[in-house]
Amino acid sequence: MKWVLADLPMNVSLLFDATNLFVLPFWALMIVGPNWQVTRRVMASYLPFIALALVYLYLVAGSLNAESLQAMSNPKLADIARFFGTEQGAAAGWVHYLVFDLFVGRWIYFEGQRTGVWTLHSLLLCLLFGPLGLLSHILTVWVSQKGSLFTSADVRS
Numbered sequence: 001m002k003w004v005l006a007d008l009p010m011n012v013s014l015l016f017d018a019t020n021l022f023v024l025p026f027w028a029l030m031i032v033g034p035n036w037q038v039t040r041r042v043m044a045s046y047l048p049f050i051a052l053a054l055v056y057l058y059l060v061a062g063s064l065n066a067e068s069l070q071a072m073s074n075p076k077l078a079d080i081a082r083f084f085g086t087e088q089g090a091a092a093g094w095v096h097y098l099v100f101d102l103f104v105g106r107w108i109y110f111e112g113q114r115t116g117v118w119t120l121h122s123l124l125l126c127l128l129f130g131p132l133g134l135l136s137h138i139l140t141v142w143v144s145q146k147g148s149l150f151t152s153a154d155v156r157s
Contacts, residue, residue, distance in 0.1 A: 012059070012062075012087050012088050012091050015055055015058070015059065015091060015095075016087075016095075018055075019052060019055055019094070019095050020094075022048070022052070023048070023098050023102050026043065026102060026105075026106075027102070027123070027127050029042055029043065030043060030109040030119075030123050031127075034109065034112065034119070034120075035113075040113070043106050043109060043110070048102065049099055049102070049103060052098060052099040052102070053099060055095050056095045056099060059088055059092035059095060060092045063083070063086060063088040063089045063092055068083055071083065097130060100130070101126055101127065101133075104126055104130065105126040105127065105133065108122050108123055108126060108133065108137045109123060111137070112137075117137075117140055117141055117144050118144075119140075121136055122137035122140060
C-alpha cells in the first residue's frame, strides 16, 4: 500500500490546538523558572523543534499541489493570502510561527543565561509577538552594554 503524509487522517483543527498547547510548557519554563536546572536541560534539547517541524511537514505536505508550488516559486501577496486562506495553510503558517518564535525565545533565554542580561520582558514579547521580542532583547543588550550592539560572541575570528 502506497501512501503519503497528506493521506494520513488527521484533524487540522486538532493539530492546531495541540501545537498551541505543546509550546506553552517550554515558554513557561523559560519565563517562570529561568534558573532552574530542569529548564536548562529541557531547553537544551532539539526534540521540541523536531516534533513541531514534523507537524509542519505534515501540514505543508497536505496543502501543497502543483498550483501552490508554482505560486510559491515566485510568490505574490495574493498567492500567499490564498494559501493561508485554507485551514491547512493557516495551520501550517501558524506552526511555522510557533517553531521559530520558540527557537528565537530559546536563543534569547540562553543568551540571558550566558550574559546575565534580563530577558523576562523579551521572552514575553517573543511569545506574543515574535520579532518584537527579538528586537526587545537586542535593545536590552544594547542598553545594558552602554550602546555596543556587538559582544565578543558576535565577533568571530
